[in-house]
Each structure stands twice: as C-alpha cells, then as structure tokens.
Amino acid sequence: MTKKPSSRRKKSISSAISDSELPFKRANSGISSQENVDSAAISVEVVEIEELSKQEESDRNLLERKVERAFFEAGKALMELRDRRLYRSTHKTFEDYCRDRFGHSRQKSNYLIAAADVYENLTTICCQNFGIDDLTTNSSQILPTSEGQVRPMTKLEPQEQWEVWQTAVEVAGGKVPSGRVVKDVIEQIMERTQVPNTYQLGEVCQILVKDNPELRGKGGCWGIVSAVNEFSCTLRAWNGEYTIGLQHLKSYNYLPAECEQMQVICDRISQVYSDSLEETVKSLLQLLGKVNRPYLTVVEEKLLSVLESEYV
Structure with a gap:
C-alpha cells in the first residue's frame, strides 16, 4: 500500500477592512504613503493529516x-x-x-x-x-x-x-x-461506605503490613491505641508512635486488666529505647514489641530489667 505523502499548501484569504476598522489612522496627512488600507492578505497554513498504516x-x-x-x-x-x-x-x-x-x-x-x-x-x-x-x-x-x-x-x-x-x-x-x-x-x-472506628483508647492492637511499604519492619508489632481517628488510630509502639489505617490493625481483644499490663510493658520499653542504642539491644526490644501475649516470660522480664538498669 503506497502511503500518501503529507502535503502543505498555503491559502490566501482576502478580506476588506474599512478605514474605520484599522487599529489606528495616520495623523500626518503630509506622509506620502497610502493612508487607507483597502484590503489585507492573511496567510493560513493548512496541514493535511496523514493516516498511519496498520x-x-x-x-x-x-x-x-x-x-x-x-x-x-x-x-x-x-x-x-x-x-x-x-x-x-x-x-x-x-x-x-x-x-x-x-x-x-x-x-x-x-x-x-x-x-x-x-x-x-x-x-x-x-x-x-x-x-x-x-x-x-x-x-x-x-x-x-x-x-x-x-x-x-x-x-x-x-x-x-x-x-x-x-x-x-x-x-x-x-x-x-x-x-x-x-x-x-x-x-x-x-x-x-463509612464503617465506624470501634477501637478504644488503651486497646492493644497488632500492626498488619498488607503490602504497605510504609509499614515495612513493623509487621507483627503491637501497640497501645493513644488516639482514635475517623479512619485510623494512633498507636504507641516499642519505638514510637504511628498513625495507622484501620485496615492495617487487628485487635488482640485483651481484657481491660491485660491492656493495663501491656501499657506498663510499653512504658518500660519506651523508656529504654533510643536511636543511639546498639543494634543488638534494639533487636531485643523489637522482639519484646512483638510478643503476642499479655505478659512477659520470666526470662523476658529479667532481660528487660537488665536493660532498664543499664539505660534508664
């Protein structure tokens, strides 16, 4: 199939413009050039659109x-x-x-x-x-x-x-x-489709990553609800506070007394944590921040006590 080459052509369109339609009139009658323009030529370029082959x-x-x-x-x-x-x-x-x-x-x-x-x-x-x-x-x-x-x-x-x-x-x-x-x-x-936020202050929740890169490294961590927002909650975790959407939270459904116990543990971990800690200490605190039960074992309690005596 032979493609039709594109072509360009110019059309001259003449239109009469009266003296009153000119943007200005020459005030000096002594000038010998033509004072009245009878017509003006406007050049319009027309481009033909070329079809593409399949x-x-x-x-x-x-x-x-x-x-x-x-x-x-x-x-x-x-x-x-x-x-x-x-x-x-x-x-x-x-x-x-x-x-x-x-x-x-x-x-x-x-x-x-x-x-x-x-x-x-x-x-x-x-x-x-x-x-x-x-x-x-x-x-x-x-x-x-x-x-x-x-x-x-x-x-x-x-x-x-x-x-x-x-x-x-x-x-x-x-x-x-x-x-x-x-x-x-x-x-x-x-x-x-608004679903009411049913989380309560002091409730213990687990963080779910669900392919959210912003939560990378926080999956499985628990936190205490410190603020209840319309579509999110602010959680106090082992290394700081985070505002997290409802779809990334899961309640542990702990009893009130168990929530209070976890609040105490969270406070103790937060007092120890700082950005300047050794990586091994941070790793230990992170493990404590992922326990999926409302208490610490005897060994975990001893380890946390040692860290408190060293850093608090």
Missing part, C-alpha cells in the same frame, strides 16, 4: 504502552534490588543506595514499588475481566502512566483498586485520571 498503528500502541509502563518497570526493578540486596557490595543500606545511585529517598523507591504492585493488579484484573492476553498492544484500555496516579490506591485491596480506577477514568472523561481525581474517588467511596 503496522505503524501497532508500533505506536506498543511504544505508548512502554512509556506508560516506565514507572512499573522501575518499581519492579527496585523491588528486586531491595529484596536480593544487590546494593550490598557498595552500600550498607537500601536507603543510601537509592540516594547515591538514583538521587531519591527510600520513600520514593517505596512509592514506586507499591505503585508497581497496583499497576500489576490492574492489568491482571483487566485481562481476567475482558479476556485479553496481552495489554501491550491494546490501546482501548486506559492504564496509569505515573506513580502519582496510583499512590492513593496502594492501601486498597486489588479488586478495590480496579473499581476505584474504573470510576476515576469515567470521572476524567475516558482519559487517564490525575492522582487528585483518584484520591477524590476514594474519599467519596469511603464516605458512602
């Missing part, structure tokens, strides 16, 4: 999908670098590695990793719902193009992510929605 259309779709998937590929790569500790030959921590190698914080890396999970969930559910084997050449499905667009969805379950994304695409008029639009959709859904 192969070119396919190539365009493929390249567009590669651009869209850029943040997804980055997140998956960062996840593997972190999990396999491939930074260990040059850096002690993943945070230092990300800062030196990519110029951004570990939080930014965590955002990309979490966004990659959301993108993967969306594409998986999309393929299941529409019977599509490969989305890389399918231009009919609207998918995220940046990490910021999916950041508000990282704490949702996969099916919830899909429902929120489809609604956000509709709100955006069939185009890729911004992160602000996605966040607004989530807030509207939460308002319609």
Whole structure:
C-alpha cells in the first residue's frame, strides 16, 4: 500500500477592512504613503493529516504502552534490588543506595514499588475481566502512566483498586485520571461506605503490613491505641508512635486488666529505647514489641530489667 505523502499548501484569504476598522489612522496627512488600507492578505497554513498504516498503528500502541509502563518497570526493578540486596557490595543500606545511585529517598523507591504492585493488579484484573492476553498492544484500555496516579490506591485491596480506577477514568472523561481525581474517588467511596472506628483508647492492637511499604519492619508489632481517628488510630509502639489505617490493625481483644499490663510493658520499653542504642539491644526490644501475649516470660522480664538498669 503506497502511503500518501503529507502535503502543505498555503491559502490566501482576502478580506476588506474599512478605514474605520484599522487599529489606528495616520495623523500626518503630509506622509506620502497610502493612508487607507483597502484590503489585507492573511496567510493560513493548512496541514493535511496523514493516516498511519496498520503496522505503524501497532508500533505506536506498543511504544505508548512502554512509556506508560516506565514507572512499573522501575518499581519492579527496585523491588528486586531491595529484596536480593544487590546494593550490598557498595552500600550498607537500601536507603543510601537509592540516594547515591538514583538521587531519591527510600520513600520514593517505596512509592514506586507499591505503585508497581497496583499497576500489576490492574492489568491482571483487566485481562481476567475482558479476556485479553496481552495489554501491550491494546490501546482501548486506559492504564496509569505515573506513580502519582496510583499512590492513593496502594492501601486498597486489588479488586478495590480496579473499581476505584474504573470510576476515576469515567470521572476524567475516558482519559487517564490525575492522582487528585483518584484520591477524590476514594474519599467519596469511603464516605458512602463509612464503617465506624470501634477501637478504644488503651486497646492493644497488632500492626498488619498488607503490602504497605510504609509499614515495612513493623509487621507483627503491637501497640497501645493513644488516639482514635475517623479512619485510623494512633498507636504507641516499642519505638514510637504511628498513625495507622484501620485496615492495617487487628485487635488482640485483651481484657481491660491485660491492656493495663501491656501499657506498663510499653512504658518500660519506651523508656529504654533510643536511636543511639546498639543494634543488638534494639533487636531485643523489637522482639519484646512483638510478643503476642499479655505478659512477659520470666526470662523476658529479667532481660528487660537488665536493660532498664543499664539505660534508664
């Protein structure tokens, strides 16, 4: 099939402009140049749009999908670098590695990793719902193009992510929605399906990570509820306070007397803890901060007493 070459042509459009319509009139009648302009020529450039061949259309779709998937590929790569500790030959921590190698914080890396999970969930559910084997050449499905667009969805379950994304695409008029639009959709859904926060002050809860990178390292830790918010609770844990969404909390359902006992243990651990402690001491405190019973064993009590005598 011979492609029709693009062509450009210029059309001259003449229109009569009366003397009264001129932006100004020459005040000096002694000037010999023409004082009245009878007409003006406006040059308009018309460009004919060239159709793409089927192969070119396919190539365009493929390249567009590669651009869209850029943040997804980055997140998956960062996840593997972190999990396999491939930074260990040059850096002690993943945070230092990300800062030196990519110029951004570990939080930014965590955002990309979490966004990659959301993108993967969306594409998986999309393929299941529409019977599509490969989305890389399918231009009919609207998918995220940046990490910021999916950041508000990282704490949702996969099916919830899909429902929120489809609604956000509709709100955006069939185009890729911004992160602000996605966040607004989530807030509207939460308002319609609001579940009251039933946690109480002093209640002992366990922290659940559930693929939330912001809670990495805190999974299994227990804490005392110090503030009850609309969709979250503030927990006092062994190494500080954290505000955590309800979906990442699980009550131990301890009796009031048991909650009081855990409050005492939490206070004792908090008095010992500081950022300057040796790693072995921090590790011991973290183990105490993960006990899943409302008391300390005899050995645990002795160890904590030794630390109190040494650091308090």
